Amino acid sequence: MSLSLVQSCALLGLQAADVTVEVHLANGLPCFTLVGLADVEVKEARERVRSAILNSGLEFPHNKRITVNLAPADLPKDSGRFDLAIALGVLAASDQIRSAALASHVFAGELSLSGMLRPVRGALAMSLALQSRPGPVQRQVLPPDSAEEAALAPGAEVYRAVHLLDVVRQFLPSDTVAAGDPEPGWCRVQAAPVAHDATYADLIDVKGQGGPKRALEIAAAGGHSILLTGPPGSGKSMLAQRFAGLLPPMSEAEALQSAALASLCGRFEIAHWARRPTCSPHHSASAVALVGGGSPPRPGEISLAHHGVLFLDELPEFPRAALEALREPLETGTITIARAARRAEFPARFQLIAAMNPCPCGYRGASGRQCRCSPDQVARYQGRLSGPLMDRIDLHVDVAALPGDVLLQSASGEASAAIRARVTMARQRAITRQQKSNHLLQAGELDRHVVLDEACVQFLNLAANRLGWSARGTHRVLKLARTIADLGGAAGVQTAHLAEAMQYRRLAATAL
Numbered sequence: 449m450s451l452s453l454v455q456s457c458a459l460l461g462l463q464a465a466d467v468t469v470e471v472h473l474a475n476g477l478p479c480f481t482l483v484g485l486a487d488v489e490v491k492e493a494r495e496r497v498r499s500a501i502l503n504s505g506l507e508f509p510h511n512k513r514i515t516v517n518l519a520p521a522d523l524p525k526d527s528g529r530f531d532l533a534i535a536l537g538v539l540a541a542s543d544q545i546r547s548a549a550l551a552s553h554v555f556a557g558e559l560s561l562s563g564m565l566r567p568v569r570g571a572l573a574m575s576l577a578l579q580s581r582p583g584p585v586q587r588q589v590l591p592p593d594s595a596e597e598a599a600l601a602p603g604a605e606v607y608r609a610v611h612l613l614d615v616v617r618q619f620l621p622s623d624t625v626a627a628g629d630p631e632p633g634w635c636r637v638q639a640a641p642v643a644h645d646a647t648y649a650d651l652i653d654v655k656g657q658g659g660p661k662r663a664l665e666i667a668a669a670g671g672h673s674i675l676l677t678g679p680p681g682s683g684k685s686m687l688a689q690r691f692a693g694l695l696p697p698m699s700e701a702e703a704l705q706s707a708a709l710a711s712l713c714g715r716f717e718i719a720h721w722a723r724r725p726t727c728s729p730h731h732s733a734s735a736v737a738l739v740g741g742g743s744p745p746r747p748g749e750i751s752l753a754h755h756g757v758l759f760l761d762e763l764p765e766f767p768r769a770a771l772e773a774l775r776e777p778l779e780t781g782t783i784t785i786a787r788a789a790r791r792a793e794f795p796a797r798f799q800l801i802a803a804m805n806p807c808p809c810g811y812r813g814a815s816g817r818q819c820r821c822s823p824d825q826v827a828r829y830q831g832r833l834s835g836p837l838m839d840r841i842d843l844h845v846d847v848a849a850l851p852g853d854v855l856l857q858s859a860s861g862e863a864s865a866a867i868r869a870r871v872t873m874a875r876q877r878a879i880t881r882q883q884k885s886n887h888l889l890q891a892g893e894l895d896r897h898v899v900l901d902e903a904c905v906q907f908l909n910l911a912a913n914r915l916g917w918s919a920r921g922t923h924r925v926l927k928l929a930r931t932i933a934d935l936g937g938a939a940g941v942q943t944a945h946l947a948e949a950m951q952y953r954r955l956a957a958t959a960l
Contacts, residue, residue: 450474452540452547455554455586456533457578458525459570461745461785461792462708464577468519469530471537476513482534484518487526496528496559497535504563504612509542524744524790528558529568532589535559535612536619545619554578555615557591563612565591572716573708575601589615597716599637600707606637648693648723652863654686656850661687663845663952665867668694669874670886670931672924673778673800673840675763678847679814684803687847688759691801692724693864695757696872702755705795709747709754725756727798731765735773745785745792750777753798763804764832771837774800778840781888800841804833814849842887842924843952874934886931891923898926898941907943911950925949 450473457464480494501508516534518525533555540547556574558566571590575598578586588606590598595608609615610633618634651661660676664687667674676684698706703722710716710725727749729737740748750758760766777783781797807826811817821829838844878886882897889897900908912922928949929941938945 450541452537452550454533454537454540454550456530456556457554457574458523458529459573459712459744460523460790461747461794462573462577462712463792464574465523467523467525467530467533469533469537470517470519471534471541472515472517473509473512473538473541474515478511478513480514480516482516482518484516484521485524486518487524489527490518490525490530493528493531493534493559496531496561497538499561500531500559500563500612501535501538503561504616506539506544506612506616507542509538512542514538514541526744527568528566529556531559532557532565532591532612532615536615539616540619545616546621549619552584553587553589555589557589557594557609559612565609565611567591567594569714570712571595571598572600572704572711574598575604575606576704576708579603595637596718597707597711599639600704600721602639604639607634608637609634648864649690650693650864651687651690651867652860654683654690655860657683657687657847658861660845660847661861661867663843664691664694665871666928666931666935666952667691667799667801667843668867668871669935670842670878670927671799671875672842672887672928672931674802674843674845675838675841676801676803676845676847677806678803679805679812679817679849680810682847682849684847685761688757688761688801688803689726689728690864691759691799692726692757694867694871695724695799696868696875698722698724698755706755709751709794712747713752715752725753726759727753727756728759728761731760731762732767733770734767735770738770739773739777739783739796740785740792740794743787744790745787745794747794748783750774750783750796750798751794754795756798758798758800760800760802763802764829768832768834771832772834775837775840802841806830816851839918839920839924842928845952870935874931877934877937878931886927886934889927889930894923894926894930898930900941900946904941904943904946908946915953917953921953925953928952 452471454469456467456469458467482491482494498508536550536555539545540550556568558568560566571594575588579601585605588598589609590606592608592610595606598604599606614633663674678684706725707716729749738748739750740746777796782793783796784791784793806812807819807821808829809820812819812821812826875885929945932945932948933941
């Protein structure tokens with residue numbers, strides 16, 4: 449047969465699009481043509497496939513006109529993930545392997561010139577997308593590392609191949625298979641049990657700072673965003689880097705989503721399974737680096753922080769466009785990247801932990817150091833953060849710099865494990881009551897789950913009028929108060945809970 453069909457996949461966000469590799473051999477002037485909206489990396493597969501087949505001791509049809517079509521033709525294809533499928537298509541079209549036996553398999557892998565298989569990015573995302581489809585389970589054939597990654601998807605049937613020959617041996621005609629042929633590089637991969645004992649830096653390392661630690665506990669319990677403001681050396685970064693250790697352990701579904709996003713960018717490591725990610729991009733990061741982009745679209749830092757923490761240090765130093773791009777994901781938990789030909793949606797349910805100095809020199813309001821900034825400089829510096837963005841940050845916390853002698857005499861606080869236990873219980877109360885964390889409550893749901901008595905209503909209205917809160921700001925105070933009540937084990941929101949929540953919004957109204 450001079451025509452063969454081999455199945456592979458292209459990645460569109462977290463979705464896997466079917467790609468049929470069609471290979472046709474015909475008489476005529478010898479050439480190797482690859483069509484189907486292939487990127488430069490894919491077109492280079494011609495030389496990799498030719499060398500891999502020859503160096504594996506197989507026959508390459510030099511005297512034929514070879515046409516390879518990657519269908520559908522309007523779907524962009526990138527990377528070397530189609531190398532293996534193209535090589536098998538050439539071998540099947542030249543009757544060296546059984547073409548019909550390839551139909552129930554999906555192949556992905558980059559070939560070296562020697563025929564060795566190299567890992568591809570997005571193996572777990574591809575496997576999860578394939579498993580979510582109705583119908584029979586498709587067998588996946590992948591290189592080492594990629595196969596172990598894909599096998600984490602529940603119910604996946606994944607086979608690992610080290611070399612092109614390992615795959616070819618499985619599809620040789622039955623009369624050419626020698627009994628007892630060794631197949632050291634071919635095996636079915638079973639999902640290995642993965643430990644859930646993720647370790648993080650401990651909050652006990654931070655001495656003093658009882659107020660900011662309390663704010664971090666509230667943020668962790670309700671899924672709220674937080675802004676830490678203080679002079680250099682006050683411990684803002686140290687607090688933020690330990691925040692992930694206060695969050696409840698990841699569920700299996702959360703761990704799979706987080707790992708799938710990391711695999712799209714080649715960042716997945718099995719050792720970090722079920723560990724909540726903490727992404728801390730440099731303040732020179734662009735809007736595309738934060739929210740994602742490119743062609744085809746790839747996730748940015750906010751998606752890689754899904755179910756984890758996005759830490760933005762030196763917040764006013766980030767480009768204005770990058771910060772404004774955070775506004776919609778903070779509300780919706782998703783980011784949609786639209787391009788002329790394609791669009792992709794990535795999840796972005798992250799917790800924002802931001803840190804900033806109070807002024808350009810950093811020492812405005814600090815004891816023992818004099819601020820050198822003029823009022824105009826301070827206003828310009830703080831004005832880099834727009835009101836709509838600041839309104840979306842739930843907790844605004846001052847972090848004071850402790851004198852050295854006070855810091856040395858301060859006793860160690862609670863360990864992260866003790867705080868995490870309270871956070872987990874508070875989150876469980878919220879989920880039992882409303883099936884979601886408090887920061888996800890909508891306006892109508894607040895009326896049902898945050899019931900205030902007359903004294904609380906008057907107290908809240910008075911504060912909102914005096915501090916000029918927007919409707920969003922008032923709702924965020926109610927969500928914070930609900931979280932504080934959950935941490936205290938209270939059934940309803942009381943005046944004391946509202947008063948504490950207002951302290952964090954009062955700073956938002958007076959600091960900038």
